[in-house]
Structure formats: C-alpha cells, structure tokens
Amino acid sequence: MIRTQLLDQHGDIQHGQQDLIAQLTDKHKIWIDIELNNNNRDMVQSLLTERGCHPLAIEDALRARHPPKIEFFDEHIFILYRGVLAINADLDITHLQLAFFVSGNCVISVRHGHSKGIDKVWGTKQRYLSESPLHVALKVMHASAGVYLEQILEFESNLSDMEDEFLQRGNDQMMAELVSYRSRLVKLRRVFNYHTGISDVLQSEYALESTYISPQHHHDIIDLKDRFDRLYTLVQMHYEICGDLLDGYLSISSHQLNNTMRVLTVITAIFVPLSFLAGLYGMNFEVIPELKWKYGYFILLGVMAIIAISLLTFFKKRRWM
Amino acid sequence: MIRTQLLDQHGDIQHGQQDLIAQLTDKHKIWIDIELNNNNRDMVQSLLTERGCHPLAIEDALRARHPPKIEFFDEHIFILYRGVLAINADLDITHLQLAFFVSGNCVISVRHGHSKGIDKVWGTKQRYLSESPLHVALKVMHASAGVYLEQILEFESNLSDMEDEFLQRGNDQMMAELVSYRSRLVKLRRVFNYHTGISDVLQSEYALESTYISPQHHHDIIDLKDRFDRLYTLVQMHYEICGDLLDGYLSISSHQLNNTMRVLTVITAIFVPLSFLAGLYGMNFEVIPELKWKYGYFILLGVMAIIAISLLTFFKKRRWM
Amino acid sequence: MIRTQLLDQHGDIQHGQQDLIAQLTDKHKIWIDIELNNNNRDMVQSLLTERGCHPLAIEDALRARHPPKIEFFDEHIFILYRGVLAINADLDITHLQLAFFVSGNCVISVRHGHSKGIDKVWGTKQRYLSESPLHVALKVMHASAGVYLEQILEFESNLSDMEDEFLQRGNDQMMAELVSYRSRLVKLRRVFNYHTGISDVLQSEYALESTYISPQHHHDIIDLKDRFDRLYTLVQMHYEICGDLLDGYLSISSHQLNNTMRVLTVITAIFVPLSFLAGLYGMNFEVIPELKWKYGYFILLGVMAIIAISLLTFFKKRRWM
Amino acid sequence: MIRTQLLDQHGDIQHGQQDLIAQLTDKHKIWIDIELNNNNRDMVQSLLTERGCHPLAIEDALRARHPPKIEFFDEHIFILYRGVLAINADLDITHLQLAFFVSGNCVISVRHGHSKGIDKVWGTKQRYLSESPLHVALKVMHASAGVYLEQILEFESNLSDMEDEFLQRGNDQMMAELVSYRSRLVKLRRVFNYHTGISDVLQSEYALESTYISPQHHHDIIDLKDRFDRLYTLVQMHYEICGDLLDGYLSISSHQLNNTMRVLTVITAIFVPLSFLAGLYGMNFEVIPELKWKYGYFILLGVMAIIAISLLTFFKKRRWM
Amino acid sequence: MIRTQLLDQHGDIQHGQQDLIAQLTDKHKIWIDIELNNNNRDMVQSLLTERGCHPLAIEDALRARHPPKIEFFDEHIFILYRGVLAINADLDITHLQLAFFVSGNCVISVRHGHSKGIDKVWGTKQRYLSESPLHVALKVMHASAGVYLEQILEFESNLSDMEDEFLQRGNDQMMAELVSYRSRLVKLRRVFNYHTGISDVLQSEYALESTYISPQHHHDIIDLKDRFDRLYTLVQMHYEICGDLLDGYLSISSHQLNNTMRVLTVITAIFVPLSFLAGLYGMNFEVIPELKWKYGYFILLGVMAIIAISLLTFFKKRRWM
Ligand SMILES: [Mg+2]
Ligand SMILES: [Mg+2]
Ligand SMILES: [Mg+2]
Ligand SMILES: [Mg+2]
Ligand SMILES: [Mg+2]
Ligand SMILES: [Mg+2]
Ligand SMILES: [Mg+2]
Ligand SMILES: [Mg+2]
Ligand SMILES: [Mg+2]
Ligand SMILES: [Mg+2]
Ligand SMILES: [Mg+2]
Ligand SMILES: [Mg+2]
Ligand SMILES: [Mg+2]
Ligand SMILES: [Mg+2]
Ligand SMILES: [Mg+2]
Ligand SMILES: [Mg+2]
Ligand SMILES: [Mg+2]
Ligand SMILES: [Mg+2]
Ligand SMILES: [Mg+2]
Ligand SMILES: [Mg+2]
Numbered sequence A, B, C, D, E: 001m002i003r004t005q006l007l008d009q010h011g012d013i014q015h016g017q018q019d020l021i022a023q024l025t026d027k028h029k030i031w032i033d034i035e036l037n038n039n040n041r042d043m044v045q046s047l048l049t050e051r052g053c054h055p056l057a058i059e060d061a062l063r064a065r066h067p068p069k070i071e072f073f074d075e076h077i078f079i080l081y082r083g084v085l086a087i088n089a090d091l092d093i094t095h096l097q098l099a100f101f102v103s104g105n106c107v108i109s110v111r112h113g114h115s116k117g118i119d120k121v122w123g124t125k126q127r128y129l130s131e132s133p134l135h136v137a138l139k140v141m142h143a144s145a146g147v148y149l150e151q152i153l154e155f156e157s158n159l160s161d162m163e164d165e166f167l168q169r170g171n172d173q174m175m176a177e178l179v180s181y182r183s184r185l186v187k188l189r190r191v192f193n194y195h196t197g198i199s200d201v202l203q204s205e206y207a208l209e210s211t212y213i214s215p216q217h218h219h220d221i222i223d224l225k226d227r228f229d230r231l232y233t234l235v236q237m238h239y240e241i242c243g244d245l246l247d248g249y250l251s252i253s254s255h256q257l258n259n260t261m262r263v264l265t266v267i268t269a270i271f272v273p274l275s276f277l278a279g280l281y282g283m284n285f286e287v288i289p290e291l292k293w294k295y296g297y298f299i300l301l302g303v304m305a306i307i308a309i310s311l312l313t314f315f316k317k318r319r320w321m
C-alpha cells in the first residue's frame, strides 16, 4: 500500500497514491508512506532505487528485523526505527520495523505493518512536512516513543503496587511474572539503547554536516532525545528494581525457611526422645523391672516433663523460639 | 499563584503580583515565581509565550512529570529540576517538578506545588537576584539539594544502626525495609544522575557560549555540582550497601540453616533407629524368642547405647555437632 | 592448499593456483586464498614474506589461536578474524582463525581450515574483487558473521521457548544447559567484542589515512559494523537473560522449598504429639490409671482431636496452609 | 590552635604562632597550620577571609564533612582531603577533614583534629616548603595516604588468612565480619574515588594553567596519583574478593545443605516404613492372623531387611549416599 | 648481582660486570641487568643515581611491591612491570617486581629475583639491543607475558574439563577451588589492568613526544599491547565463567534440594498418619471397641491403604513425585 502527501509552494496539500510522485518538483515537498506486504516488495524495491536510495539501505529497510540505526548517504539520511505494533502494560510487545529515507524535499516511510506513530502525524497534515521532511520523521518517532512511554508508565504503577504485596506474600506466579518482566525489559533496553544512539548521532556536530539537517532542527532533536533517554533510563531502572525485588525476596524467603526449619527441629527434638521412651516401655520383654514399680508410670511422666522443659529452655536460649 | 520581585538599578526591591512585570525595563531585574494549579495553566502558558519562552520548553515545564534537563535557547536557558515536596529519613519522597526560564534580566520559576528551596531563596530578598537571574536558579537548586542531603545523612545514620542489628538478628520486617530502601534509592539515583547531568552541562566550556552564563558564575556552579555529585555518590553507595547487606544476610542465614538442619538430622539419625528397635520388641507376635531372654531388655538397652554412642561419635567427627 | 583469482583491467577473471601470482601487474587485482595444513607452513611463510608481509603479522597469521585484531602496515592492512568452522543452535562452536593481508591490488586470505564465508564470496567471482581487495575481506567477514547470526537467531527462538517452560517446570538438565549457554555466550561475547573493535577501527577517521581505505568503502564498513554490533548486543542480551532466568529460578525454587517445608512441618507438628500420646498409652506399666477408665479411650480421642484442631488453626493463622 | 613555619630567602626557617604571619613578604614562604576547635571557628574564618580565601571555599573547609575536592581560585588552589584520625587493620576508620589553601608563597592547612600526615611533613622542616607551598600539600596527602596503605596491606594479609579458613570452616562471626568489611570498603572506595579525582585534576593539562602549578610539580603529582590509584584499586579488589567469598560460601553451604538433607531423607525413608510395620504388629486387635504364625516374626524381619536393602540400593544408585 | 652487555658501533657484543659501564660512549649501547639482594641495595641506589635516574623512580624500583606503571622523565623512561617468579596452572602465582630505566643508549633492568623473561631475551644477545634499548624492555615484557599466557591457556583447558563435571557432580572441593580461582583471577586482573595501562601509554600519541620512543617501535608496541589485552580479557572472561558456574551450581543445587525435600515430605506425609493409627490401636486401654471387631484389623488395613493411595494421588497431582 502506498499513499502520498504532496505540498506545493503555497502550502496547499494534495493526497493521493503513487501517481503524485510524478508531480514532484523542487518547489514541492512530498511524504511517501509505504506499507510492505507479501506482494509489493519488488515494486517497492524498484521505487526506492528509482528515487536514488542506496542499495545497502534498501536491503536494511526491507528486512523484517534489523537493529535501529541511522546512516548518512549523499542523497538522503536513512533512519531505521523499531516502533510498536502492539503493546500492553505487561510490556508484552510486538515490534514494527519502520524505515525513513529523508532528503531535501522528500521523506519516504517504509513499514512492515500498521503504525500508530505514522497515523498520528499523517493526521496533522501539512504541519510538519511544511517545516521539513526531517520534521516528519522526528515527529513520527516522537509519537511512537510516546506509545512506549504510556505503557511503561502504566507498567511502573502496576509494579509499584506489586512491590508491597510481593514482599508480604510473594507467590510463584508473581515471581514468574517478575522474571518475565526482566526478560522483556532487557529486550526493550537493547532497542532503546539503539534509539538513544540514533538521537545522539542526530544531535552531534557531525550531523550538521549533512545537507538535510540544520540548526532549525536542534530543539526538536533534543525533544526526541529527551524522550529516548527517558525510555532508556526508565526501562533500566525497572529492570534493576525487578532484579532487586527477586534478590530481596530470596533473602526474605531464606530467612523464613530458617524459621520454619527451627519450628520443625524444635518439635522433633522434643517429641522424638519422649516417643522413644514411651516405645521403650511399650516393649513386651518378660523382664522389664521398671514396669513393675508402683509409681513407674508417674516417675516416667516426671522424667519426660523434665526432658521437655530442659529442651524448651535450651531452644529458648538459642533464640530458636 | 504568581508573585514577583522587581529589583531596580539602585538595588531597591519591590514585591508584587503579575502587575510588576509591566514595569520591567533593561535597568531592572525580575524574578517571577509561578505556582501552577488547576485553574491557571492556560494563563501561565500565555504569560510564558509572551515572555518569549520556546513552545517545547513551555510544554515540558507544564508537564507534571518529566526528567530533569537543561536546554539553551536563544532567549533563555531552560532548566527542569526535580525538587522535593516531602521527604523523610526512610527516603519516602514526593517529588516536585520545578522549571526555570533564565534570561539576562529575568528568572521565571514554575512549580507544581510548594517548594522549600524557593522559599529559602525568596526570603533572602535581593541578595542573589542582584548578582544575576541565574544565581537565583542556582541557589534554589542548591537549597533544595540541601533538603535531600539532610534526609540522606539521617538515613545514613539509621542504616548504620540497622547494619549491626541486622546481621545479628535479622527479621522479615528489616529485610522488607532494606528491599524497599533499595527501590527508593534506585529511583533517587536516577533523579540525581539527571541532576549531575545538569551541573555537568552548566560547568562545561559549551555553557559559556550562552549569553546568560559568564565566568562569574563559575564557583557557584562548582558549588552546586559538588552537592549534586555528593548526593549521587551517597545514594549509589547506600544502594550498594543495602544490596550487600541483603546478600550477606543470605549467606549468613544459609549457614545457619545448615546448622539447624544438622541438629535436626543428628536427632533424627539417633532416635529413629532406636525407636524402631523399641517398636520391634513392642510387637505382639506369639513367637519372639528375644522377649523370653532373662537379660533381653538389658542387652537391648546396651545395644541401643552402643548405637547412640557410635552415631554421636560419627557426627562429631564430621563436625556436625 | 593455495588457489588464486586474477582479475585483469578488462574485468576478465582467471582461476588458478600459485602460478598466477607471477602474472600480477599494476593493472591486475589478485585474491590469493591459502588453507594452512601441516605440510605447507614453511612454504606459506616464505610466500608471505616475499609478498612484503610484516614478520609480526605473519607470526600472528600462522598461529592457531590469537585474538582478532587489525593493524596497519605500510605495505598492507592486516586483519585477523575469528570465523566459524562449525556451529549449532546450542552455540557449540568450533572457531576458525582467518587472516587477511590487504593491499592496493592484492588480498591474501590465510585460514586454518574450511571457511563458509570464503566459499560464499569466492563463488561470486569478480564482483567484489573488481571493486577493491578490501571489499573481498569485508564481504567474507560479513558472510561469516551471517553464519553466526543465523545460529544465534535460532538459539534466540529456542531460548524463548525454554523460558516459559523453565519457570513452570525447571529441571536439572535445563539448568545445566542454561549454565553452559552462559559460558558459551561469554566466550562469544569476547570474540565479538574484538570484532566490533575491528570495525570501529575501520570506521574511524584514522583508518582513512591508510592508502588502502577510501571513502568508497564507507557504507560497506558501516554494513559490517552493524552486523558485528548486532552480534555483540544479541549475545550480551542473551547472556543476561540466561543469568536472569537462573537467578529468577533460584528465587522461585527457594519459595517453593519454603512451601514444601511448611507442609512437612505442619504434618510433623500435628502427628508427632498425637503419636507420642498413643505411645504413652501403649506402655506396659502395671499401673497406668487412665487405662482402667471406662471412657479413657474416648476421652483421649477427644483430647487428640482438640490438639489437632488447635494446631491446624494455629498454622492457618500463620498462613502456613 | 595555630602554628606557623616562616622560611626566608636564605633558607632559614622560623617557627611560631599567628604573629609570624605579619612578617610575611614576597621573599618569604609560609605554612600556616590550623587545628579547628569549638572556640576558634570565628577567628579562623576571619583569618582566612583576610588572607583572601574565597567564601565558598572557607565554608567547605569549616564543615566537618564534605566530599574531597579541588578547586582553582584566582588567589589560591583549594584542596579538601579526607585524612585519617584513627584506623585499624579491620578498616575501622575515623576520618579527618583536611583543607589546604595553596598560593604562591603560602600554604594554609585547616584540620578538624590531629593529623599524622601533617606531623610527618611538619617534622621535615623546610625541605618541602622551600620547593613550593604546593609541595607541602602534596607531601602531606602522600604521607596520609601512606597511613591508609599500611593498614590496607595489613588487612590484605589478614583477609588472605581468612580466605582458606573461611571456605573450610566458615562460621557466623566470620561471615558477619566479611559483610562489615564490605560495607567499610565501599565507603573507603568512595573516598578514594574522590581522591583519585583530585590527583587526576592536578595532573591534567588544565591544572598547568593555574599560577601555582608548574611542570616542576609533575613527578610529585604522579607520585601522589600512583598512591591514590593504588589505594582505589586495592580497595575495589578487596571489596570484590569479600563479595566473591560470600557468594562462594553460599554455593558451598547450599551444596552441604543438600548433602545434609539427603542423609536425613535416607534415614527417614528407611526407618519410617520399618517402624510403621513394627507399629502395625504392635496393635492389640484380637484377630491379627500373622501374629499366630510360627515364623511370623522371622518372616517380618526378612521383609524388613528386603525393604531396607532395596531402599539403600535405590539411594546408592541416585548417588544420595 | 650486576651483569652487563655492551654493544659497539660494529655490532660486536661484550659481556661483563659493572666494570663495562665505564666504557660506555655515545657509540655504544648497554644493557645493565641488576638483581637486588639484601646486600646491594645501597650500591644499586647510588649506581642508579649516578646514571641520572630520578629519585622518585629509584624509590619505586627498589620497593618490593608497587603497582606497575610507566613514567616519562627527561633522562629516561621508567617502566615498572610485575613479572612472574613462579606460576602453575592453578594460577598460584609468586610475582616478581621488574623495573626498567630506558634511555637513548642504555637500558637498566632492576629485579627482585630470577626472571624468566630476562633470561629469554638475554640469551638472544645483541638482536634486540642493536635495535634500541626500548626494544629490550618490550621484548622482556613480551616474553614474561608469554609465561603468564601459557599457564592461563592451560588453566583454561582445565577449567573447561571441570565445567562439565562440576554441573554433574559438584563437590565441596571443586567449589572451594572455583572460589579460590576467582580470588586469584581478580588479583591477576588488577595486575593485567595496570599492564594494559602501560601499553596504552606506550601506544599513545603522547608517548611519541619522548626522545626514546619513535615510530620504529610502533609494531612491537602493538605486539606487546595485543598480548597484554589478551591476558586481561582472558582473565576477565575466566573470572566471569567461574562466577557463573558457582551461581549456576547454586540454582541447580537449590533445585535438587527442593526435590530431596519433596521426597522426604512425601514419605513423612504418608507414613506418619499410618504410624499414628497403628500406635492408636497399640494402646492398652481396657475399652477400645474396635479391637474386639472380628474384621477390625482388616478394616484398618483397608483404611490405611485408602489414606496412602489418596496421599500418593494428591502428591502426584502436585507433581511432587
Ligand atoms: Mg546493551
Ligand atoms: Mg546499555
Ligand atoms: Mg548505556
Ligand atoms: Mg542515563
Ligand atoms: Mg546511567
Ligand atoms: Mg541479581
Ligand atoms: Mg540511571
Ligand atoms: Mg547511574
Ligand atoms: Mg554515572
Ligand atoms: Mg562519582
Ligand atoms: Mg560512580
Ligand atoms: Mg545482589
Ligand atoms: Mg549478586
Ligand atoms: Mg571483554
Ligand atoms: Mg565487553
Ligand atoms: Mg560493553
Ligand atoms: Mg552496546
Ligand atoms: Mg547473577
Ligand atoms: Mg546473583
Ligand atoms: Mg562511587
């Protein structure tokens, strides 16, 4: 699926399909938005080649999975961004590969599915395109990062609720959740690390040497960078908090185990000798003198009481009870 | 709520509301202090726009939550600082978003609630404003960081007391506390990391290119940077100490568990065979020859003593007792 | 084994053995591919010396094991790469030392066994050699890194399947597997760290000072660097995920142990006192008054019921059941 | 307490109190050593102010606790160093705040108690002061760092002895010691990290721009830096070793627990069924046919032997014994 | 012990003692090799002072223990290297302090014992000295690092064997070994970190400013740097692998403990209630109606079977068996 926005020198915007591309002159600006599907890969590849895109960049753009990156070519800036197709507050994410080819009067976005970020900016019409094609790419990424941010802040508030409950009454399911959060956060961290790499490059001195980046972009790049950095540090922080919770729970549950075992040991230590004594005098030997004693039973009860009390005192002293 | 301090060329200060802004000339300096509430957001937004603040900066300033940052605009320096609305020695913190727009003769502070840092500096009257608007922002942040510092030092002394007790007699509650301290410290660390980022930028060569920062600010910036660095390294150190305590407790309690279980095992190992023997001769078979022996009971007692002593010797040798 | 490709100024390619080297002029380009074996080490050493290779570089190339590196000599660039002789999705890898001597019209590849990367590029005939000898080396490394990548992505999908199962039903074998994955990943990480070092050097300003690297190589170097970086960050991520899984499993299994022990303790705590009572009245003393009571048995049953119910209530309250 | 050393152009030294300060001319060099106490704070503050010290530096110097730092002022270099009032080989340390104001012909040392470092250098008389006031500060820090070093090397040898014993026969007290060592080492590491920061600044190009630092100081600065670096890396290494020991002990004791529990389980598994059988035939039912059998008892003994042997074989196979 | 090699302008070499030093002219090169012992410290100190060595460098060279370092003086380069007196594949190392004073025509090596590195290079005669005195120092360090490398590669292969066995059948001794390997590796890592620091300085632009380092040394410095880097990354990798093995073993043994305890719990849970019932009917109350029942014994056996089967089913369902 290909759709286009063509902006003329009077600020008038025209919507269309692939046909608008032919009308593009130096006085126009155009945004070509391409959704890849199983049938149009070859067509898209030749379209991009015609528009002067570098073969190595096209190859990366058409791949379903490639780390985010930015690369400067003579004819365009190539940005590969990992957006979000679906996400929930459990950080269960389906990613969406999103490529931008940005030049002086043209921005081409190539995506492998439906993108919320593209939609938000496409709706604003000429607002960003009239500033520059790079603005379109920056704003799409800003909007997409906003989708991540929203869910991470919701995750944060869920995690905060879990924290208290977890330390009180951790259970297997919560622990398995924490473990899989960590695994998702570590994957997100890698993605966001690449994204901060992109904004670092955009903000660097070196980027200004590109024809398609000028000081007018400065504050919008900072704005994007702030968001990418925030995502990165939030995700890193939550990753550490999840790990610390699991570590802390380990200490707590190890302490509780110790208590449990002390209870078990105290019970065993007291009753096992007593039961042994009872068993002893339950034997059927013909000759067991004590059994004939008049007060044998009561003496034994006394002995048992003394044993029990001594052991209890002993364990009290060792602070096991 | 808006309040203002207007300083004229003779060093005389005038307090007022929004109306004083109109009197501002090149010969005056002004501090406009704005507390946001539910009703004045639009009014504040237009006030800031009128005073030449950049839309992206205004957006950040009005948000209730945004990572601390510093950004240089042509018309002003924008600083976003995360202050403290309430804090206690358990590091339970409610943060307060605090924004500064600093220009040649004007500093605007925008906050989302009551700020202790602002209060302290507001009370000193013209002292800092007469030096420069940037001094006001630096001193407010310095005072606010002092509030953090005070509580962290109190926390430090509490933690130090806990340390000894914890290793002696750790309990569930202390462990849960340590775990939640870690989580709070990791959040503080992130905030302080952003703050050290701000002071690093202010101290850099690059900052001197700004119209509103000059060598006269050098030592006051260093003073702020020292405090931010100190907060960061203190918080990082306490985070590590809490983690090390939990790790150490895990080792200790694992060792104690081992001891507990050895006691249990020794008791079990000694009495279970003896009890079995007693049970054996408590059976009611018609033919159990040993029961008829004259010294059967005494022989068995002897056998039991031998078994018990052998096992005790064995466990002594294995250092289980 | 030595084989060669000689490319003349008309783009015609000629395949042969060592003899083609003699035909090399300024107008030709040549790729000399050498597989080391037990017999040809001396011959290879003298061939390389003749072709002007530095003794320290030859020494490194002939070693069976040396960390990957890049070094610039006046006569050539020397690249030592650690390729892959065999690999599976369990990351069980046999490495292959691969050295390149790259100059203006000649690339020499020296390897200690059969290389898939070499094969792939050798098959493309003149395509890369016609661009430059360095292109050949870049493309061989790119192809070889592709072999790693394929297996790591397969490993990733296996690991992802394991993740869910592991937390549900971890067993000894899975854990031992995770531990050995970690050890393999840490070794791979070291190799890939060296490889990213190579591409970092190739991409640096400093590399352009070499006669044999020019701006035309820029995007192909970036392409290689992307792949090396991706391998490094993937391997690092999986290393962390494996570690986090093991850590998480430790917490989970510690929690489960606690539960197990509580079950054991509850059972013990209830039945041990009851059994003691039963044992007590199983004794054969001549005088045990309770045994004569008409309702003695039923009273005891009642007492036992009360004890059992009290203990059950107690453990319920402590949430042990 | 204030004491002074005044050195004239002929290399003659004069000792005295505060009065010697008045004699100071361009041709003299002076070292003013001040020990703060409860009474002289105001006097010291005005003295320092008179001598041209910057108010922010004076504030830092008079505080009882401030992170070590170095700052360049026009009139002097300000160094804040954390020395040692008392230390033992258990790394139980009482710190001592020590401030230096270094200018062309004057060094002022301000301390909050008795300093061994100061004493050592004070005793050498004119040797360092004749070189430059900065030399005095460098040598005091070098001597003070030597005090740290001595104790850390003693600690190292103690730790090394503990290592072997710990893994053999760890006990609660040793573990608690290791945990508190870690906490002390982490605090020392923070201090030493600040100190290396000071020597890094002194050694930097930037420091040479100060009037009071010249190339003649180079090797003495390196000498100080070596010692600070050594302290830092030693402390960091011991911190890691202590942590590794605790971690390792955890693994060992977890392994031992497993063994202990297997012993317990084997004993229980063997005797509990046998005891049950014995109990069964100890019941007083009127009709229990087996009890009448002539060889009942012997058959049961045989059955018990078979059960015991089978279980033992089973546990042998599972390597539990 | 002092021995010397004197090389004249014709490439002829002369061996001798201290006396050869007197013959040294601009046209000669000399290597003075000094082994310190208890008697010659003063003599060595004055010899070094005569040869123009800096007092701070001499102090460092004569110390038995000082971190490795490099420092540039006007008269010479001073390198302090930590070699190896004895080492085995368990990484049990006795270090050897080795100092070099390198100038234009003279290299002095000062050591605290017998050095294998020195021996290897001393035997090559004029080969390296004829190139430059710095070459001698570089080659001695290269040879000495080779001694480390050999043992670390042997250690690697031992560790690799241990890995498999450890996860199968870890025992106390293997764990204690791993723990002490870690402690030795962490100490080695610190040494190698200092060594890479030395080669980093030698390779830096800054080093070329020294009179005694020229571009001719470049590839030999790289060669040394490669080896130092390799040692560092190998040691770091093995340190991590040992730690990961211990961590992994902890998880595995915690899992096994869980299994052990479940076996114990199942056995206890089944037999304890049955034994209680048996005990109940072993009591000697005059009135226990069930004992009179004709089928009492068989009914009880049935009840016991039902209880046992129910519990077994229950535990099967909870996957405890
Ligand atoms: Mg990463
Ligand atoms: Mg990262
Ligand atoms: Mg990072
Ligand atoms: Mg950050
Ligand atoms: Mg960070
Ligand atoms: Mg962890
Ligand atoms: Mg952070
Ligand atoms: Mg950080
Ligand atoms: Mg940091
Ligand atoms: Mg720091
Ligand atoms: Mg730090
Ligand atoms: Mg931890
Ligand atoms: Mg840890
Ligand atoms: Mg590495
Ligand atoms: Mg690395
Ligand atoms: Mg890294
Ligand atoms: Mg990375
Ligand atoms: Mg771990
Ligand atoms: Mg861990
Ligand atoms: Mg620190």
Ligand SMILES: [Mg+2]
Residues within 6 Å of the ligand: D189, D190, D193
């Ligand atoms: Mg540090």
Ligand SMILES: [Mg+2]
Residues within 6 Å of the ligand: D193
């Ligand atoms: Mg650090």
Ligand SMILES: [Mg+2]
Residues within 6 Å of the ligand: D232, D233
């Ligand atoms: Mg260091």
Ligand SMILES: [Mg+2]
Residues within 6 Å of the ligand: D233, D236, E190, E193
């Ligand atoms: Mg270190």
Ligand SMILES: [Mg+2]
Residues within 6 Å of the ligand: B247, D243, D247
């Ligand atoms: Mg640890």
Ligand SMILES: [Mg+2]
Residues within 6 Å of the ligand: B247, D247
């Ligand atoms: Mg750990």
Ligand SMILES: [Mg+2]
Residues within 6 Å of the ligand: E189, E190, E193
């Ligand atoms: Mg290191």
Ligand SMILES: [Mg+2]
Residues within 6 Å of the ligand: E193
């Ligand atoms: Mg380091």
Ligand SMILES: [Mg+2]
Residues within 6 Å of the ligand: E232, E233
């Ligand atoms: Mg490295």
Ligand SMILES: [Mg+2]
Residues within 6 Å of the ligand: E236
């Ligand atoms: Mg490293």
Ligand SMILES: [Mg+2]
Residues within 6 Å of the ligand: D247, E243, E247
């Ligand atoms: Mg660890």
